[in-house]
Amino acid sequence: MSRTLILLRHGESIWSAQNRFTGWVDVPLSRRGFQQSRRAGQLLREAGVLPDVVFTSLLRRATETADVALDEAGRLWIPVERSWRLNERHYGALQGKNKEDIRREFGEERFFTWRRSYSVRPPVIESGSPFDPSHDARYAGEHVPRSEALVDVYDREIPYWHTSIEPRLRAGRRVLIVGHGNSLRALLKYIDRISDRDIRSVNVPTGVPLVFTLDDATLRPQSVTFLGDEVPDSGLE
Numbered sequence: 001m002s003r004t005l006i007l008l009r010h011g012e013s014i015w016s017a018q019n020r021f022t023g024w025v026d027v028p029l030s031r032r033g034f035q036q037s038r039r040a041g042q043l044l045r046e047a048g049v050l051p052d053v054v055f056t057s058l059l060r061r062a063t064e065t066a067d068v069a070l071d072e073a074g075r076l077w078i079p080v081e082r083s084w085r086l087n088e089r090h091y092g093a094l095q096g097k098n099k100e101d102i103r104r105e106f107g108e109e110r111f112f113t114w115r116r117s118y119s120v121r122p123p124v125i126e127s128g129s130p131f132d133p134s135h136d137a138r139y140a141g142e143h144v145p146r147s148e149a150l151v152d153v154y155d156r157e158i159p160y161w162h163t164s165i166e167p168r169l170r171a172g173r174r175v176l177i178v179g180h181g182n183s184l185r186a187l188l189k190y191i192d193r194i195s196d197r198d199i200r201s202v203n204v205p206t207g208v209p210l211v212f213t214l215d216d217a218t219l220r221p222q223s224v225t226f227l228g229d230e231v232p233d234s235g236l237e
Contacts, residue, residue, distance in 0.1 A: 053174075055088040055165055057070075089180070121148060125146055191212075
């Protein structure tokens with residue numbers, strides 16, 4: 001026997017289009033992002049890979065992607081569970097800043113380390129920053145980070161995998177996770193046993209469903225199928 005897990009990185013956001021660090025800042029999809037989300041749903045429907053339950057973060061770009069994709073797939077009625085533990089990595093003081101500006105100010109090596117290192121965190125965000133989510137009602141009662149490395153995303157996400165997502169897979173449900181570049185990389189690191197070093201070069205394509213066949217006993221990947229390609233730039237942004 002095997003289990004089916006579908007991973008979908010949210011469509012392009014308006015800040016992605018502007019090349020800005022987003023992290024926990026709640027920005028919507030761009031027009032291209034909505035196109036990518038619709039296409040993802042169409043691909044799931046055409047392939048007959050229809051989820052039974054969906055997990056997303058609390059961030060709008062992921063929830064919008066999930067809603068649009070499910071609508072296109074004819075599965076808008078299935079249960080959706082949302083958790084901050086699937087949020088994107090918190091980029092600390094980098095949130096809201098243009099990536100090229102940071103590269104020029106701090107140099108290529110520091111820029112690469114902040115973006116891709118498994119354990120190095122960017123500088124913490126200042127209290128009172130307009131991009132600080134500490135007082136956001138959706139995180140009431142939770143410990144909101146000031147900055148995160150990928151290891152921090154891993155440490156908050158994998159317990160959630162065990163308590164909430166894994167039981168659905170073992171019960172035979174077809175699970176769709178609509179997440180972010182780093183939250184999905186952290187999950188891939190766990191299920192595919194990727195080393196701390198090798199995870200730096202792992203990328204998850206935007207808006208492209210990844211369909212995993214998992215071993216029934218271990219829930220380790222037996223195969224992965226990419227459904228379609230990324231939506232080309234429409235020039236609408």
